[in-house]
Amino acid sequence: MFKKILASVGIGAATVDTVLETEHLYPGQKFQAKIIIEGGDVSQQVSGLEMALMTRVKVENDDGHYFVNHVIETWKIGEQFDIASGQTKVIPFEARLHSETPITELNAGYNHCHVWLETGLDIDLALDPTDRDTLHIYPNDAIKTCMSAMEKLGFGLVKADVEKGQLRASNFHTVSGCYQELEYRPHSKSLFGIQEVELSFVPEAHRTHVLIELDRAFRSDGYVDLTIEHDQVNLSQLCDQLERLFA
Known part of the structure; x- marks a missing residue:
């Protein structure tokens, strides 16, 4: 007993x-x-x-x-x-x-x-x-390539955390009750007047969605997004896509 x-x-x-x-x-x-x-x-x-x-x-x-x-x-x-x-x-x-x-x-x-x-x-x-x-x-190839594109465009990863809540964009949303944020800042003065960029990735089986929050010096914060197809991952193309979104 x-x-x-x-x-x-x-x-x-x-x-x-x-x-x-x-x-x-x-x-x-x-x-x-x-x-x-x-x-x-x-x-x-x-x-x-x-x-x-x-x-x-x-x-x-x-x-x-x-x-x-x-x-x-x-x-x-x-x-x-x-x-x-x-x-x-x-x-x-x-x-x-x-x-x-x-x-x-x-x-x-x-x-x-x-x-x-x-x-x-x-x-x-x-x-x-x-x-x-x-x-x-570890990041999948799409995320890894997107992170490399950010470095190539002159941004450094300074902080990463996971936040409670849900992300929602026009063609995707999260379902886990949390989302990850990767915070980037320019190594020097940004050509686009950007002070900070926060990336959140939402992977699926054949594609990865990216929600991007832009903090600009003379404008309020704004959101843009893109989708990376896993069979079309290309560093040069991603750099071009991000440059257009940042402009």
């Missing part, structure tokens, strides 16, 4: 460990994992197993801003089962990352972008044991 009481507060309870085939992924990419459940000091009933794709989002209010954890997507894995004391149970798992998963591998002065998987056991009358696995998310 004493062991059951301890297990109910997490001492000697079952544990969960997610082992990923790789932590280096792209938005929208499939991933594979093994979920290893180790029985604790007593037999326990597991009502469910859940995995969540998580990030940190910036929330703004009248007093400033703060960061909170945000669930991008969740997966329910398996049915109810019992895990005996000392037993090991391995569950193979495969899923696809949400296409709007924020990019974390960025060369920015201030990079506030973090993504991880959190796996939890739902155990009756016990604290939920959880496992956290950091993910390294």
Whole structure:
């Protein structure tokens, strides 16, 4: 009985460990994992197993801003089962990352972008044991080329973060409850009078949309957008497109 009481507060309870085939992924990419459940000091009933794709989002209010954890997507894995004391149970798992998963591998002065998987056991009358696995998310070719075009046009990436909310343009919108912003500033005086450019990418299976916020010296902020087809990624063409949008 004493062991059951301890297990109910997490001492000697079952544990969960997610082992990923790789932590280096792209938005929208499939991933594979093994979920290893180790029985604790007593037999326990597991009502469910859940995995969540998580990030940190910036929330703004009248007093400033703060960061909170945000669930991008969740997966329910398996049915109810019992895990005996000392037993090991391995569950193979495969899923696809949400296409709007924020990019974390960025060369920015201030990079506030973090993504991880959190796996939890739902155990009756016990604290939920959880496992956290950091993910390294890389830009797809369209995003990478757009970032190269910005550098070629004389803009440097200074800050990246993920904000709570939704983006909406004429032909696309976000659905994850958050969006990433990459903040660029000109290395020297901009030919277009632009003080700051913020890019937000919304990838789909065959194309990536880009919402661009322009902060100009003598005009109010404005928004423009473009769509990059994945089979037509071209650095020179992207530079020309961006120049026309900035003019």
